[in-house]
């Protein structure tokens with residue numbers, strides 16, 4: 007599943023194509039994408055909109071129109087965007103939507119597993135939408151103190167608390183495992199029990215792995231492909247995720263796989279010592 011660095015990579019790839027373009031034609035080929043709304047009506051609403059900016063918040067892509075309206079795209083498991091000169095997009099059975107722009111480009115949304123969503127919001131709806139769903143941007147103004155306030159009093163395992171998008175936005179299974187390894191924190195540690203030094207380590211580690219992920223243009227795993235067809239290389243930087251049984255890069259002991267809050271989790275039992283275990 008694309009996480010913050012993968013979505014940011016998609017944003018950087020697609021922004022130059024979309025920005026400034028006016029949608030001349032919109033086809034929504036899969037009604038699941040805009041459920042519960044009618045795909046024909048949503049497509050009709052998109053026609054005539056001119057893209058002012060393509061932004062990102064957490065794992066959401068934000069296509070901001072000059073009218074003030076916003077199209078929120080969530081890639082979920084397998085969503086991706088591609089673009090080509092008008093009429094030059096390759097035939098693809100997994101294409102769920104196509105936007106034809108007045109700048110000569112077509113942009114296609116592709117999704118094998120069809121969990122992705124497109125939501126068209128009026129400008130007044132955008133702020134409440136995010137306030138309900140997302141915590142602060144980890145690469146924005148988030149400080150260690152603020153992260154500590156988000157975790158305070160929480161009995162859940164640290165890993166589960168970090169996967170909760172209301173704690174901080176944009177983290178998923180990959181970058182949480184990576185951040186906990188860098189921060190030397192046990193995934194089952196009770197989220198509210200970190201001391202100031204541990205919070206600083208976690209804060210630093212979260213930002214470090216996300217920045218590295220963006221620098222490496224995300225990770226390439228199964229269905230995820232960047233919009234230009236290129237591949238990210240973050241998987242070469244993984245210290246924990248998907249490496250159970252391999253030696254820890256810090257201490258040499260084998261990494262171990264456990265299940266935390268229902269999610270497969272890889273960590274180093276020697277470096278990531280559990281202080282106060284949480285339930286789960």
Ligand SMILES: [Zn+2]
Pocket residue numbers: 254255256257258259274275276277278
């Ligand atoms: Zn280790």
